[in-house]
Amino acid sequence: MDEWKPNPAIKPHKKRSWYLAWKYKLMNQRALRKLCQTGAVLFLLVTVIVNIKLILDTRRAAYEEEEESAQDYDDEMLNVEVPRHPVSNKKVLDVEVYSSRSKVYVAVDGTTVLEDEAREQGRGIHVIVLNQATGHVMAKRVFDTYSPHEDEAMVLFLNMVARGRILIFTIKDEGSFHLKDTAKNVLKSLGSQVAPFLSWRDMWTFVGKKGGEVYGEKHAKSPALSTWGDPVLLKTEVHLTSVEDAECHWPDTELNRRRKRFCSKVEGYGSVCSCKDPTPIEFNPDPLKDNKVFDVPVAVIAGNRPNYLYRMLRSLLSAQGVNPQMITVFIDGYYEEPMDVVELFGLSGIQHTPISIKNARVSQHYKASLTATFNLFPDAKFAVVLEEDLDISVDFFSFLSQSIHLLEEDESLYCISAWNDQGYEHTAEDPSLLYRVETMPGLGWVLRKSLYKDELEPKWPTPEKLWDWDMWMRMPEQRKGRECIIPDISRSYHFGIVGLNMNGYFHEAYFKKHKFNTVPNVQLKNVESLRKDAYETEIHRLLGEAEVLDHSKNPCEDSFVPDTEGRVYVMFIRMEQEADFTTWTQLAKCLHIWDLDVRGNHKGLWRLFRKKNHFLVVGVPASPYSSKKPSLVTPIYMEPPAKEEGAVAVPAVAAAEQT
């Protein structure tokens, strides 16, 4: 348009004359003039139509474009934004706490944050920790102080809670029987007036700020031994502080941001949330030279035991040669707190919708976790499988790095495990020594991908079969005569006391005295001799140099083994066929090692240490090593004690509990 306009202005005369000439011509030809006029009108109409069409086209194109992009690039799932609770500027919380024989509940601002009326569960003192600025529940615990030692755990927990937090206590059923003075004093120091005098079947509620004011306390005395105190309901108000007061002022780094997020949500992790000098959450252990397991994914199988997970991850991330990028924590269920722990350490966590019940649930969780691990790391040939209740030795990865090539090359191997079932304080000695065993110990082990993908995954027990995954893996159909490599001194330590298959007594008896390696960079000494055939040569050499012990003595007695150090001794026990473990079980029992089922054997041979001497036990005549028995020696036979009613069932049940 701009270019055209000036034209008439520049040459007006010429145009004018041309127009006049044209006009006169037309004047003379009326018909032609009429035609031109109609033509002009028609042209006008056409341009108008074309114009309109163009406008419409452009608009439609533009509209389609928008439409298209909206359709293609919008997230299908309309993110329904959950309407966030308006941040209440309220400065006061209404707290209701109820304590009675069969029911406890706690409500904060009308929201029930604890309710427990289950029968025969939840006995003892329930403790809830609230954030003093937001009123959010940061921790919920129950300590069965009717039973021994639970009060110690409570004291430990209360000491870990940061100053300023709001603590709520309530008793369900009974909470005083094993509540010792130390614990009572701690409660007293929190401001409780009643705690020192709490007695049998009293009901009690208490709300207070750690290191600060008391918001309320109510107590109902039990009138007689056989009856409970009357239910008590405490209603009180708690004044909230400002967020700044409730938070620590750590320097603003990526790590501290994670720490801050964690510490404002949960409680009971002690110094990690301490304002002054918090414990580190990044460990940077020394890297390993020539680390063969740097790219091996590590699957941590977890449930809802966040404190365990915290302890476990700390030890894992402190192990030399760890590669945090390869660690995935698989949480069985949508629990928030374990996920918080995972995020605190900057690891990746995956939650799994629970399938089935009890042991089958654990088993399904294992399967889902292993499948996902190999999906996430399709290049991996192995996976390290850990559980949330294990401490990991500082040389765990060094141990694996030195031995993993065996798993790759030796088809007769089933796994490498960090755990020696028979490696107790008094039976394990040499951190550089490895064994081959026919049983699969679990508790920190390496799985070959081909084994999982080709054999285990397709026939993994289905949810309706209520099987233990590890018992299933130990079955001959799965193991097919293959063996696992284990260290003499375990590279993991099983600290879990509370678990699906665990209780305090059981742990004390079988796990507490387990030896755990704390020496870094142990150079393993006989790695190549662990291959199938080389191991036989090695065993024959050992048996050849071993001194035969005096079989007339009682093998349970300490004097059975001479007071020497560094020698190799052998004893022979009776073992009629491959599955005859009568004598072995009795021997294991009196040696105070694992006796619930048979572990740690290799072709009827057990290897352990006694009094710092290597101690070999050969089952005669079932073991191929029986030929090493001097003809004069009679294998020792130990009779099982007379069976009591129901005693048979115990080993079977308890054996299942090792997971």
Next chain:
Amino acid sequence: MQKINKNVVLALLSLTSLVFLLFQLYYYKFYLSQKNGAVFPKLRGRQSGQDSTRWHVVRKFLGLISSHNIPVYLIDPLILGLVDKDIERIRGSSDGPSPECKYFCAPRDFTTFALLDKTWKHEVGLFRTAEKMGFQWLKIINKDPRLDGMDDLSGVEIPLHYIFKLASHAIHLVVFYERSGNYLWHGPLRLKQHMDRKFVSFRKLHFGRYPGAYEKPELLLVSIDDLKVQIPKNPSSFLEEMSHSRFLECRYREARAFFQLYPDDASLDAVEFRKKAKSLLHLAALTLNNLGVKFWLSSGTCLGWYRQCNVIPHSKDVDLGVFIRDYKADIIPAFQKAGLPLKHKFGKVEDSLELSFQGEGDVKLDIFFFYEEDDHIWNGGTQAKSGKKFKYLFPKFTLCWTEFVEVRVHVPCETLQYIEANYGPDWKVPVKTWDWKSSPSNVQYNGVWPVDEWDDVIQIY
């Protein structure tokens, strides 16, 4: 006077409308040129300035990336297309300065790079540096498909795309993930509700409309327009791969629902069959891929994938489809070499070709060849004893990638139509007795082979 006025008014009106029309046309063309980038390059104006902007943005981005040791490679189809024309020269060229900016100055709105997820740690530092350099950036995250499966897992969402914008140019960084089945996967680009829809014109991106699957590329470090950058060693084959890279995820949620209704067969036989079928499919995929023959899951195997994300344990064989235009005479010897002898061959290349190979332990591999017509695609069947011919009709389809029993294979993108053609609307209900001559809903009787051809078209070993 009146008449003159009328004429003048008419003429003026005509002129105005003509001008208006021209203006509209101009505007429309301008709009088109914006849409198609290079169609009307002359209308864009200030060419040299814009060109060097692109080059500068790319250079800055490469600097940013290398300062954080993040290995990226160029996958921009436009630039790779240009590069491909001169590939010999570029491969051979030394580091001497190039005379003109030929590639990175080419008119476009984006430059696309790829990043292998496992080669970098998701550091926040990168974005801080990017911001300092003046980049605005956008991160697009979504569900991790590697956690999709029969188990209900949920993890942290993973980054799929990054867009770095500086001045008038933007860098699109596509994150590729390794998946089981030995391939690379990139996710779709989907904007969440709170995201800035106008950040860039997403519609013009070359990646992200659909998820895609690629082979792991071999890379080559080259110097283009004085910038050192990694490119796929063979750009033309990469571009070819890109044109049909669309990936479909298995429908795990529906599969879970299916197994709720019809619990899976967990018998030892089923486990064994699945194992054999899986290894047979792996072997077949390896053999056909080596020959460069494109194939897809067909019939029961396709149904198994679509309905239950697994091999149907009561099916007896593995079924694959191949377009007859991809037929190669080497197929039979190649399978024989892989340890799969020919079991039977029905039909001929011109008509109803079908090959069957004997896999391990009674599991059969059937390869059906598909013939394309104007409005449909069909494959043939032959009854050995009677010489009867059958025809199975399918609506036209294109091929998509998917992952099935840990191998990357093709399936018809329009899977539902394909399955419904074959199995009817009740394909969701498992059927144990199946007659290939009468059960399919798309079967047609197709006459009888002439008796004198039988020796050729019915070969049973």
